[in-house]
Amino acid sequence: MRIGLLGTGPWAGWVHAPALAAHPGVEFAGVWGRRPEAAAEIAAAHGVPVFDDPAALIDAVDAVSIALPPAVQAGYAVRAAEAGRHLLLDKPVATCAADARAVAAAVRKTSVASVVFFTLRFAGEQSGWLAEQAALGGWFTARCDWLGSVFTTDSPYAASPWRREKGALWDVGPHALAMLLPALGDVERVTAADGPGDTVHLVLRHGSGASSSVTLSLTAPPAAAVDGVGLELRGEHGVTRMPARDEHPVVAFGRALDALASAAGGGGAHPCDVAFGTRVVEILAEAEAALRIGH
Structure with missing residues (x-):
């Protein structure tokens, strides 16, 4: 090819x-x-x-x-x-x-x-873990944090105009949704609130009946962004946490x-595929609209 x-x-x-x-x-x-x-x-x-x-x-x-x-x-x-x-x-x-x-x-x-x-979704350890959790099912709730310090350090992405304009919701929000949807099902309802800088907090109601909360930021202080990516699932089988990232x-x-x-x-x-990618965009657009109207 x-x-x-x-x-x-x-x-x-x-x-x-x-x-x-x-x-x-x-x-x-x-x-x-x-x-x-x-x-x-x-x-x-x-x-x-x-x-x-x-x-x-x-x-x-x-x-x-x-x-x-x-x-x-x-x-x-x-x-x-x-x-x-x-x-x-x-x-x-x-x-x-x-x-x-x-x-x-x-x-x-x-x-x-x-x-x-x-x-x-293409990282060996994390994608394998997600496949196991999606097959297991029975999840009651989840929490996902995706915190970075892109705009508070000398990151090469700090000068990115679209990241400056759209912030963490659109930059790292897709990563969070891509991991949550296979385990908990499609999103039926989105509630959103803003935090400091570009920080966004989401509460999601999923088609399976489960709920999840997501915190996203590109403006976290560097010390707060250490190990700032995490996903925890809780349900019938107990508690499980996504393995730490260790792959380029x-x-x-x-x-x-x-x-x-x-x-x-x-x-x-x-x-x-692009159909899944489009659904992620639709959910992010709903969250963005919720931020604009304040709920």
């Missing part, structure tokens, strides 16, 4: 490009970005061509790996799907439900394969590439 990379930001350079270059089952076919100098730097690092035009890259490949801001990603994903190209997207698929649904509609129309890279995201991205190749080869839709 020939895969082209759309995007040249820190995540593209740190995860997408190295994973594409290292994967034995794909050919890293080239890079396009809105900043030509950044595209040239990534291309030179991995010995692949630079494309001056995204349409030319889409024409030259079997699939695209997109590492663009979500509001931009959706439009390029529709263009690639309509051209018959398989999609490996970042979370969130978009920052409004209509845009995400447009991507899902294009995927359905052309029957291309799609995978959305929710990191922990490039490894997880390699598994996402495997998943895309399997889906494209007739292996069936992956659980983290």
Whole structure:
């Protein structure tokens, strides 16, 4: 499978490009970005061509790996799907439900394969733990914390305009939902409250009858963000906690590439396809609306 990379930001350079270059089952076919100098730097690092035009890259490949801001990603994903190209997207698929649904509609129309890279859904230990809990069932409630200090440190993502605008709800909220939904079921009702900085607190009612609470932040003090990612489930079988993260995201991205190749080869839709990614966007949009009206 020939895969082209759309995007040249820190995540593209740190995860997408190295994973594409290292994967034995794909050919890293080239890079396009809105900043030509950044595209040239990534291309030179991995010995692949630079494309001056995204349409030319889409024409030259079997699939695209997109590492663009979500509001931009959706439009390029529709263009690639309509051209018959398989999609490996970042979370969130978009920052409004209509845009995400447009991507899902294009995927359905052309029957291309799609995978959305929710990191922990492709991390070996965490994804295995989640599969076990989803199969076990009987969960009564859950608590998820996803606390970072992106905007209170020298993180390379601190300058990201879309993260500044949309905050933790849209940046790390997709990760939390991607782990909660398989274990507790779809979300039927969302309550939201804001906290300090971009901190958001969610209370979710799930289709299984279970409830969950989620705390999200990119503005936590660095000391408060130490071990700031956690998920705890409580139910009929007791209490279980998600294993700590200990794997580089490039490894997880390699598994996402495997998943895309399997889906494209007739292996069936992956659980983290664009339909699931669209549902996550819909829930986040409901939470954002709840924040605006204060409940």
